[in-house]
Amino acid sequence: MKIAVLPGDGIGPEIVAEAVKVLEALNLGLEMETAPVGGAGYEAAGHPLPPATLKLAQEADAILFGAVGDWKYDTLDRPLRPEQAILGLRKALGLFANFRPAICYKELTHASSLKPELVAGLDILIIRELTGDIYFGQPRGRRVAPDGHFPGAEEAFDTMRYTRPEIERIAHVAFQAAQKRSKRVTSVDKANVLETFQLWKDVVSEVAKQYPDVALDHMYVDNAAMQLVKEPKRFDVVVTGNMFGDILSDEASMLTGSIGMLPSASLNDKKQGLYEPSHGSAPDIAGKGIANPLATILSAAMMLRFSLNQEAAAQKIEAAVQKVLAQGLRTADIYSEGTTKVSTAQMGDAVVKAL
Amino acid sequence: MKIAVLPGDGIGPEIVAEAVKVLEALNLGLEMETAPVGGAGYEAAGHPLPPATLKLAQEADAILFGAVGDWKYDTLDRPLRPEQAILGLRKALGLFANFRPAICYKELTHASSLKPELVAGLDILIIRELTGDIYFGQPRGRRVAPDGHFPGAEEAFDTMRYTRPEIERIAHVAFQAAQKRSKRVTSVDKANVLETFQLWKDVVSEVAKQYPDVALDHMYVDNAAMQLVKEPKRFDVVVTGNMFGDILSDEASMLTGSIGMLPSASLNDKKQGLYEPSHGSAPDIAGKGIANPLATILSAAMMLRFSLNQEAAAQKIEAAVQKVLAQGLRTADIYSEGTTKVSTAQMGDAVVKAL
Numbered sequence: 001m002k003i004a005v006l007p008g009d010g011i012g013p014e015i016v017a018e019a020v021k022v023l024e025a026l027n028l029g030l031e032m033e034t035a036p037v038g039g040a041g042y043e044a045a046g047h048p049l050p051p052a053t054l055k056l057a058q059e060a061d062a063i064l065f066g067a068v069g070d071w072k073y074d075t076l077d078r079p080l081r082p083e084q085a086i087l088g089l090r091k092a093l094g095l096f097a098n099f100r101p102a103i104c105y106k107e108l109t110h111a112s113s114l115k116p117e118l119v120a121g122l123d124i125l126i127i128r129e130l131t132g133d134i135y136f137g138q139p140r141g142r143r144v145a146p147d148g149h150f151p152g153a154e155e156a157f158d159t160m161r162y163t164r165p166e167i168e169r170i171a172h173v174a175f176q177a178a179q180k181r182s183k184r185v186t187s188v189d190k191a192n193v194l195e196t197f198q199l200w201k202d203v204v205s206e207v208a209k210q211y212p213d214v215a216l217d218h219m220y221v222d223n224a225a226m227q228l229v230k231e232p233k234r235f236d237v238v239v240t241g242n243m244f245g246d247i248l249s250d251e252a253s254m255l256t257g258s259i260g261m262l263p264s265a266s267l268n269d270k271k272q273g274l275y276e277p278s279h280g281s282a283p284d285i286a287g288k289g290i291a292n293p294l295a296t297i298l299s300a301a302m303m304l305r306f307s308l309n310q311e312a313a314a315q316k317i318e319a320a321v322q323k324v325l326a327q328g329l330r331t332a333d334i335y336s337e338g339t340t341k342v343s344t345a346q347m348g349d350a351v352v353k354a355l
Numbered sequence: 356m357k358i359a360v361l362p363g364d365g366i367g368p369e370i371v372a373e374a375v376k377v378l379e380a381l382n383l384g385l386e387m388e389t390a391p392v393g394g395a396g397y398e399a400a401g402h403p404l405p406p407a408t409l410k411l412a413q414e415a416d417a418i419l420f421g422a423v424g425d426w427k428y429d430t431l432d433r434p435l436r437p438e439q440a441i442l443g444l445r446k447a448l449g450l451f452a453n454f455r456p457a458i459c460y461k462e463l464t465h466a467s468s469l470k471p472e473l474v475a476g477l478d479i480l481i482i483r484e485l486t487g488d489i490y491f492g493q494p495r496g497r498r499v500a501p502d503g504h505f506p507g508a509e510e511a512f513d514t515m516r517y518t519r520p521e522i523e524r525i526a527h528v529a530f531q532a533a534q535k536r537s538k539r540v541t542s543v544d545k546a547n548v549l550e551t552f553q554l555w556k557d558v559v560s561e562v563a564k565q566y567p568d569v570a571l572d573h574m575y576v577d578n579a580a581m582q583l584v585k586e587p588k589r590f591d592v593v594v595t596g597n598m599f600g601d602i603l604s605d606e607a608s609m610l611t612g613s614i615g616m617l618p619s620a621s622l623n624d625k626k627q628g629l630y631e632p633s634h635g636s637a638p639d640i641a642g643k644g645i646a647n648p649l650a651t652i653l654s655a656a657m658m659l660r661f662s663l664n665q666e667a668a669a670q671k672i673e674a675a676v677q678k679v680l681a682q683g684l685r686t687a688d689i690y691s692e693g694t695t696k697v698s699t700a701q702m703g704d705a706v707v708k709a710l
C-alpha cells in the first residue's frame with residue numbers, strides 16, 4: 001500500500017508529520033513517499049503541482065495532504081498559485097466525491113459560536129461533488145460582452161455545468177452513505193433559478209427511487225445556509241454541487257467551533273483518495289509548533305477506512321483521538337481553562353501512546 | 356408620490372396591510388395602488404407578474420412588496436412559479452443594488468442561535484448585486500454535453516457573467532454606504548477559482564481608490580460563510596455578487612435570530628426601489644394573524660428614505676418600532692417569557708400609536 005505524502009505549506013508539514021507518526025506506529029507496512037506541493041512545489045520545481053508530485057499521487061493508493069497557501073504567493077499568476085495544486089489533483093485523479101464531516105465533540109461543545117444545546121452531539125456529513133460545476137466548466141475567460149446590460153464592455157465569465165451521470169454517481173455516494181447512518185439525505189440546489197440545479201434536483205430524485213429506505217428532501221442553498229445556523233441538527237447527510245458545497249461545508253465546519261478537529265476525504269471511482277484536514281495552511285502560526293494535528297490524524301483514519309480497507313486501524317486512531325480529548329489534552333486552538341495545553345508534537349505523541 | 360403595493364402570497368397580504376396602515380398614518384399624501392403578484396398573480400391573471408402589475412410597478416416611484424410563494428405552485432412550470440415575479444421585477448426595473456441589513460436588536464439578542472456576546476449590537480449591511488451574475492447570464496439550458504467528463508450525456512448549464520461597469524456601479528454603492536457608516540467594506544469573491552470573480556476583485560480594488568477614506572478587504576466566499584458564524588461583528592458593509600449574496604445575506608439574517616425584523620431594499624440607478632421583508636411568505640402560518648409585520652414596516656421606512664426622500668418620516672417609523680419593542684410587544688416569532696404576545700394587526704396598531 002503506497003501513500004503519497006504531500007505536506008504543502010504553512011502548518012502543513014508540522015501536522016502531516018504527526019499523522020505520519022501515528023500511521024507508522026500502527027505498523028501496517030505502508031510505503032510512504034513525500035513530495036512538495038503548493039507553494040513548496042513552486043519553490044522546488046516552479047509549479048504548485050510539479051510533474052513528479054502528480055506522478056507520485058497518481059501511482060499511490062492514497063494521498064495524505066497537509067494544506068497549501070501563503071500570502072507570499074498571492075501575487076503569482078493564477079495558474080502558479082498554491083491552490084491550483086488541489087484543483088489539479090482533483091481533476092487529474094477524478095476525485096469527484098468529497099466527504100466533509102462536521103462533528104461537534106462533546107468535550108469541545110463550548111468552543112462553538114452557537115448555543116451548546118444547538119450543537120451538542122452535532123454530526124453532519126456533507127458530500128460535495130468535486131470535479132464538476134462552475135469549478136471546471138468551459139468556456140470561461142474574459143472577453144468583450146456580446147450582449148447583456150453593457151454590450152461591448154469588458155466582461156468575465158464562467159460556465160456552470162452538470163451532466164446526468166455526474167449527478168447520478170454523487171447521488172449514489174450520498175444515498176449509500178446515508179444507509180450507514182440515519183437514512184436521511186438533504187439535497188441542496190437552486191433549482192428555482194439555475195438550469196443546472198433543476199437537472200440536479202430531477203436526477204437526485206430519480207436516483208432516490210433506488211434507495212426506498214432513505215428519506216430525501218430538497219432545500220434551496222440560501223435556505224440551507226440559514227437552517228445550518230438555526231437548527232444544524234436537523235441535517236444528517238447533505239449532498240450538493242461543488243460551489244454550494246464549498247460554501248456550506250465551510251459554514252458547517254465552523255458551527256462546530258473546532259475546525260482543527262475536522263478531517264476530509266476526496267475519492268474517485270477506484271477508491272483512490274486524497275485526505276486532508278478541513279482547515280487551511282494557517283501561515284500565521286506556521287513553524288511555532290502550536291497547530292492542531294488532530295484533523296490530519298483523523299484524515300489518516302479516513303484514508304485507512306476508505307482507500308486502504310483497514311477499518312480496524314481506522315477505528316484505533318479514532319478511539320485514540322477520543323482518548324486524548326478525554327484526557328484533557330488540547331492544542332491552543334481548542335484550549336479552555338481546566339485542560340492541558342500541548343504542542344503539535346505532544347498531541348501526536350499522545351495519540352500514538354493512546355493507540 | 357406613487358407606490359405600487361404588491362402583497363403577494365402567504366402572509367404577504369397581512370404584513371403589507373400593517374405597513375400600509377403605518378404609511379397612511381403618516382399623512383404624506385402617498386398614492387397607493389394594489390396589484391396581485393406571485394401565486395396571486397397567477398390566480399388572477401395566469402402569470403406571476405401580470406402585465407398590469409408590471410406596468411403599475413414601472414410607473415411607481417416605489418414598490419412595497421410582501422412575499423411570494425406557496426407549496427401549491429411548486430408543480431407549475433418554472434416560468435409560471437411565484438418567484439419568477441421577483442426575478443422579473445428586478446430585471447424589468449434594473450434593480451441592481453440590494454440592501455440587506457442584518458441587525459440584532461438588543462431586546463432580541465437572546466433569540467439568536469449564537470452566543471449573546473457574539474451578536475449583541477450586530478449591525479451588518481450586505482449589499483448584493485441583483486441583476487447580473489449567474490441569475491440572468493445567457494446562454495443557459497439543457498443540451499447534449501459537447502465535451503467534459505461525459506461527452507454526449509444529457510447536460511444542464513448556466514453562465515456566470517459580470518461586466519466591468521456592472522461591478523463598478525455596485526462597488527460605488529457599497530463604498531458610499533460605508534462612508535455613512537464605519538468606513539469599512541469587505542468584498543466577497545471566489546477569485547481563486549472563477550474568472551468572473553477575479554474581474555470582480557480587480558474592479559472593486561480600482562473603484563476603492565476613489566474612496567481613500569474607506570478601508571477595503573477581500574474575502575473568499577467560503578471563508579466569509581465561516582467568519583459570519585465565527586465572528587460576525589468583524590463585518591460592517593459586505594459587497595458581493597448575486598449568487599454569493601443570496602447565500603450570505605440569508606446566513607447573516609439568520610444569525611440575528613429574528614429574521615422577522617429585517618427589511619430589504621432593491622434600487623435602480625433612478626432610485627426607484629422595491630422594498631420587501633427579508634423573510635418569505637410562510638404559507639404555514641398565513642391567515643392566522645400571527646405573522647410579524649415589523650420587517651415590512653421597516654421596509655416601508657427604507658422606502659421613504661431611499662426612494663421618496665422622506666428621511667424624517669423614515670426615522671419616525673424606525674423610532675416607533677424601537678418603542679414597541681421597548682414596550683415589550685412581541686409577535687409569536689420573537690416572543691419570550693415576560694413579554695406581551697400580540698397579533699399582526701395589534702403590532703401594526705402599536706406602531707401607529709407610537710409614531
Ligand SMILES: CC(C)[C@H](C(=O)O)[C@@H](O)C(=O)O
Nearest residue numbers: 083084086087246547548577
Ligand atoms: C482552495 C480552493 C480552490 C478550494 C475550493 O474552493 O475547493 C478550497 O476552498 C476547498 O474547499 O478545498
Ligand SMILES: CC(C)[C@H](C(=O)O)[C@@H](O)C(=O)O
Nearest residue numbers: 192193222438439441442601
Ligand atoms: C426567490 C429567489 C429567486 C430569490 C433569489 O434567489 O434571489 C430569493 O431567494 C431572494 O433572495 O430574494
